[in-house]
Amino acid sequence: xxxxxxxxxxxxxxxxxxxxxxxxxxxxxxxxxxxxxxxxxxxxxxxxxxxxxxxxxxxxxxxxxxxxxxxxxxxxxxxxxxxxxxxxxxxxxxxxxxxxxxxxxxxxxxxxxxxxxxxxxxxxxxxxxxxxxxxxxxxxxxxxxxxxxxxxxxxxxxxxxxxxxxxxxxxxxxxxxxxxxxxxxxxxxxxxxxxxxxxxxxxxxxxxxxxxxxxxxxxxxxxxxxxxxxxxxxxxxxxxxxxxxxxxxxxxxxxxxxxxxxxxxxxxxxxxxxxxxxxxxxxxxxxxxxxxxxxxxxxxxxxxxxxxxxxxxxxxxxxxxxxxxxxxxxxxxxxxxxxxxxx
Amino acid sequence: xxxxxxxxxxxxxxxxxxxxxxxxxxxxxxxxxxxxxxxxxxxxxxxxxxxxxxxxxxxxxxxxxxxxxxxxxxxxxxxxxxxxxxxxxxxxxxxxxxxxxxxxxxxxxxxxxxxxxxxxxxxxxxxxxxxxxxxxxxxxxxxxxxxxxxxxxxxxxxxxxxxxxxxxxxxxxxxxxxxxxxxxxxxxxxxxxxxxxxxxxxxxxxxxxxxxxxxxxxxxxxxxxxxxxxxxxxxxxxxxxxxxxxxxxxxxxxxxxxxxxxxxxxxxxxxxxxxxxxxxxxxxxxxxxxxxxxxxxxxxxxxxxxxxxxxxxxxxxxx
Numbered sequence: 008x009x010x011x012x013x014x015x016x017x018x019x020x021x022x023x024x025x026x027x028x029x030x031x032x033x034x035x036x037x038x039x040x041x042x043x044x045x046x047x048x049x050x051x052x053x054x055x056x057x058x059x060x061x062x063x064x065x066x067x068x069x070x071x072x073x074x075x076x077x078x079x080x081x082x083x084x085x086x087x088x089x090x091x092x093x094x095x096x097x098x099x100x101x102x103x104x105x106x107x108x109x110x111x112x113x114x115x116x117x118x119x120x121x122x123x124x125x126x127x128x129x130x131x132x133x134x135x136x137x138x139x140x141x142x143x144x145x146x147x148x149x150x151x152x153x154x155x156x157x158x159x160x161x162x163x164x165x166x167x168x169x170x171x172x173x174x175x176x177x178x179x180x181x182x183x184x185x186x187x188x189x190x191x192x193x194x195x196x197x198x199x200x201x202x203x204x205x206x207x208x209x210x211x212x213x214x215x216x217x218x219x220x221x222x223x224x225x226x227x228x229x230x231x232x233x234x235x236x237x238x239x240x241x242x243x244x245x246x247x248x249x250x251x252x253x254x255x256x257x258x259x260x261x262x263x264x265x266x267x268x269x270x271x272x273x274x275x276x277x278x279x280x281x282x283x284x285x286x287x288x289x290x291x292x293x294x295x296x297x298x299x300x301x302x303x304x305x306x307x308x309x310x311x312x313x314x315x316x317x318x319x320x321x322x323x324x325x326x327x328x329x330x331x332x333x334x335x336x337x338x339x340x341x342x343x344x345x346x347x348x349x350x
Numbered sequence: 351x352x353x354x355x356x357x358x359x360x361x362x363x364x365x366x367x368x369x370x371x372x373x374x375x376x377x378x379x380x381x382x383x384x385x386x387x388x389x390x391x392x393x394x395x396x397x398x399x400x401x402x403x404x405x406x407x408x409x410x411x412x413x414x415x416x417x418x419x420x421x422x423x424x425x426x427x428x429x430x431x432x433x434x435x436x437x438x439x440x441x442x443x444x445x446x447x448x449x450x451x452x453x454x455x456x457x458x459x460x461x462x463x464x465x466x467x468x469x470x471x472x473x474x475x476x477x478x479x480x481x482x483x484x485x486x487x488x489x490x491x492x493x494x495x496x497x498x499x500x501x502x503x504x505x506x507x508x509x510x511x512x513x514x515x516x517x518x519x520x521x522x523x524x525x526x527x528x529x530x531x532x533x534x535x536x537x538x539x540x541x542x543x544x545x546x547x548x549x550x551x552x553x554x555x556x557x558x559x560x561x562x563x564x565x566x567x568x569x570x571x572x573x574x575x576x577x578x579x580x581x582x583x584x585x586x587x588x589x590x591x592x593x594x595x596x597x598x599x600x601x602x603x604x605x606x607x608x609x610x611x612x613x614x615x616x617x618x619x620x621x622x623x624x625x626x627x628x629x630x631x632x633x634x635x636x637x638x639x640x641x642x643x644x645x646x647x648x649x650x651x652x653x654x655x656x657x658x659x660x661x662x663x664x665x666x667x668x669x
Contacts, residue, residue, distance in 0.1 A: 109532045111515035111524075121535070185552060194507050196553045197538055279538035280514070291538055301514045301541065304424035307450060308431065 067324055073317035076309075086311035087117045089318075095120075108282035108293065110302065110312045117315050121282040125199070125292035129274055132203025132288060133210055133267040138260055140207075141214035145256075148215075149222035150244040161219070168212035176276035179205035184277065191289075195279055199292040202278035206270055210263040217262060217334075221255020221341055222248060258337035265330035269323060271296035295319050386414045387611050391425015391438035392518050393542045394561040395600050397631045398465060399438055405627060406618050413611050419542075422518025429603055430454050435612045437603040440467065440518035440561070441525075457606035463599035463636060464619045465628040468584040469523060471571040471596075472550045472558045479503045481581035483574040484595060487527050490557060493534025498555065510537040511546050511558035519543065522598055523559055562589070562632060589634045600633065 076083040095104035098114055106118035144164060148157050184201045187193065193200070225248050233243040249256070274280075279291030280301060299316050306313045389399050396419040403415035417438075425437035430450045448459045471487065473479055479501055482490075489495050491510060498506045512533060513520040520539075524530060540546050543560030550556040562570075562584050572581035575595040588594040608616050618624045625635035 107532070107535065109515075109535075111521070112532050113530045116532070188553075194555070195509060195536075195538065196549065196556075275541070280540070281536050281538050283535050291536065293539075301539070302516055304420045304427070304516045306423070306516075307427060307447070 063328075067321070067328075070317050070321045070324060074314050074321050076311075076314045077318055080314075083311045083314050086115060087315055092117050092119045092315070092318075106284050108298075110315070115311065117311075118284075119319075121284040122293055122295050122298055122319070124284055124286070125278075125282070126268060126294040126296075128199045128286070128288060129203050129206060129278060129292050129294055130264060130267045132199055133206035134260065134264060136204050136207030137211045137214055137263060137267075141211045141259070141263075142218050142256060144211075145215050145218035145222055146244055146249065148219050150240065150248060164215050165212050167208065170209075172209055172270060172272040173276070175205050175209055176273040179273060179277035193289045195281075195289065195291050197277055197279035197291060198289050199278060200289055202274045202292065202294075203288075205273045205277050206267050209270055209273060210266050213266055214259045214263040217259035217338060218252070218256045220338075221252040221259065224255065224342060225251045252341075254337060255341040258334045258341060261330055261334035261337065265327045265334060268330070269296055269327045271300050275300055295323050299323075385412070385611070386416055387436065387615050388434045389415060389417045389436045389438060389602075389615075390420060390428045390434040391436075392422045392440040392600070393419040394422075394440040394467060394517075394519055395438040395465075398600070398628055398633060401627050401631050402615075402619050402624055405623070406615055409618070410614065413614070415615055421514070421516035422521065423516045426603065429459075429605055432605075435604065436608075436616070439601045439603055440598065441522045442601065443603060451605050455605045460604050460607055462602045462604070462608075462616055462620070464602050464616070465600045465625070466589055466597060466634040466636060467600050468562045468589040468594050468597040468634070469519060469526075469559050470562045470584045471573060472547060472556075472560065473569055473571055474550060474554045474556055475569050476554055477503060477569060479571065480569075481572040481574060483577045483579070484527055485577060487573070488529070488531075491523075491528055491533055491537065492531060493536060504554075506555045508557065509553060509555040510534060511549050511556055512537045512539055513543070513546065513560065514539045514541055519560060523596075526596055526598075586629075586634050590637050599636070 077087065077089055078084075095106050096116070096118065097104045098107060098116055106120040107116040108118055108121050109116040141164075144160070148160050152160060179201050180197070183205060184196050187201055187204075188196050191200075229247055229251055230243055233247045234240070238246070274292070274294045275297040278294065278297065280293045280297055281291035282293040282298075283290050299319055302312070303316055306316060389403070396417065399417040403417045406415055407413060422437075422439040422441050425434065425439055426443060426447050428434040429437035430447065432455055443459060443461065451457065451459050471482060477498075479498070482501070486495075486501065490501075490508065491512070493510075495501065495508055498504055498508055510533075512523070515521075520533075524533065538549070540549060546558040546560045550558040570584055572583045573595055574581045579595075582588050582594045584594050584597075589597045602616055602619065604612060604616075607613075619628075620636075628635050
């Protein structure tokens with residue numbers, strides 16, 4: 008254990024105690040100097056490393072601080088409260104309670120329901136589109152592809168991760184929307200399906216990479232045993248390897264979900280941004296990140312709308328952080344578990 | 351064990367260094383350096399702003415004019431915060447916003463109209479609907495019309511396109527056509543008039559609105575002030591004379607009387623050369639009254655916002 012002079016050396020420590028203050032045994036000047044430099048270096052590196060965590064904590068703290076007036080400020084609470092955001096409100100005297108998002112209005116309306124449903128719909132479509140593609144690509148890549156093909160396929164799919172999201176959004180707006188309109192004849196040209204598909208393109212690399220890692224980490228002995236029992240390669244892949252890798256694939260889906268929820272540019276450009284509360288997948292959607300991006304520019308600092316947008320930001324941050332943390336932890340666990348088995 | 355103290359100490363130091371809110375509003379009256387004139391705000395006015403800036407910088411090579419968009423609301427918010435010299439706005443400033451500027455920057459807002467704009471209604475080229483009245487437009491954008499059939503068009507569902515709520519075009523349309531009622535939630539909100547035009551040009555069921563300057567590739571609809579009035583197309587004569595019912599002045603707002611480089615730029619925008627730029631970009635120059643007195647000029651502009659005689663402390667910049 009190390010000491011660098013803060014406090015006396017502990018008696019439980021075996022061996023000669025090392026320290027700069029009141030050493031029990033004289034050490035040479037040179038050694039003390041080296042140890043001091045060592046300790047300072049460790050401090051600095053630790054501080055830098057922890058500054059990364061501090062950045063995340065500070066960002067969250069700042070966002071939450073701007074959202075606090077929703078809970079504590081009487082002027083803001085006159086206009087909007089967390090309860091009015093969650094439950095249907097009768098916006099005019101005697102009218103039927105409804106969920107409506109119209110923050111710029113004579114009577115500002117801040118219902119979260121259309122935004123939450125919209126975000127969920129678009130993320131669901133993205134997963135439905137991306138997960139089968141990415142997981143099957145991973146299965147092909149891990150189980151069937153010759154090594155040469157795999158060496159090209161893996162970087163190629165990961166190249167998709169390098170496409171800026173605004174480019175994907177633009178592609179969806181100009182090309183994909185028209186194509187889907189011609190094929191399916193949706194009422195709304197910009198809708199949840201268009202945005203969801205483009206979002207799916209954005210998360211394919213994440214889901215693919217993590218799934219592929221999980222599949223490759225399944226020990227060879229599993230496959231060899233299945234083949235020895237007479238199963239074909241396809242049967243092996245489907246019935247043996249995939250189930251064995253399922254925790255990792257689940258983690259991949261969770262990471263994809265986290266990424267899809269927070270993606271802003273694609274939905275801003277391709278979803279139509281209409282705050283409609285409907286479970287119909289082909290209607291336009293307004294997601295939380297797109298709302299923040301579109302409305303933050305106009306908002307007067309410190310007002311009710313400002314606090315609501317920061318509240319949405321904090322919500323998004325908390326949810327995506329949770330998903331990403333759970334996903335990453337799961338991936339690490341899977342790697343540890345399968346990596347350690349040697350049978 | 352002691353290493354843990356080090357970690358806690360590092361985090362504590364970092365957190366301690368970040369206490370307090372940064373002073374809001376930037377510097378006092380200045381806000382930006384004297385050599386750069388910052389112009390922020392309306393996306394409707396961004397073409398105009400950029401063209402004026404280019405020509406102005408050619409005439410005055412030692413000055414820089416920086417023009418950005420983001421919506422009228424963004425520009426006004428920047429004026430309140432002190433991060434811009436001029437706020438472009440395609441709608442008049444609200445009383446609450448003027449008070450904010452007074453509170454935050456200790457200066458009165460000065461409103462300078464620089465051009466005229468009409469909000470055109472766009473439909474797809476193939477649409478047979480040629481004219482709509484303002485009451486019809488109100489019903490359409492409140493979501494009460496679900497099919498083009500009801501307006502004499504083909505049997506297609508109606509799809510509405512509009513602007514985001516940070517836009518002055520959104521605010522003006524809401525005030526002028528919808529009488530401050532809420533837009534239908536199904537309206538697709540797009541980030542700029544160019545995006546609206548693009549969307550309408552690709553969708554036979556679409557109707558959209560936006561600044562006239564952007565209307566290419568789609569059909570303009572002639573607008574009637576009410577069901578009995580004459581339909582009026584958004585042409586220059588109609589807009590400048592006030593016959594086109596949905597037209598508005600475009601403003602440049604400053605905190606306090608413009609001085610120095612900011613004044614030169616605004617004077618340039620109001621000069622005959624600058625007004626020609628407005629015409630070239632697709633807007634309409636301000637009307638030139640026979641006798642150029644300030645009040646006449648203000649009255650002849652449609653929807654120019656609160657008049658100077660009311661309690662709102664607005665002044666109109668005289669060229």
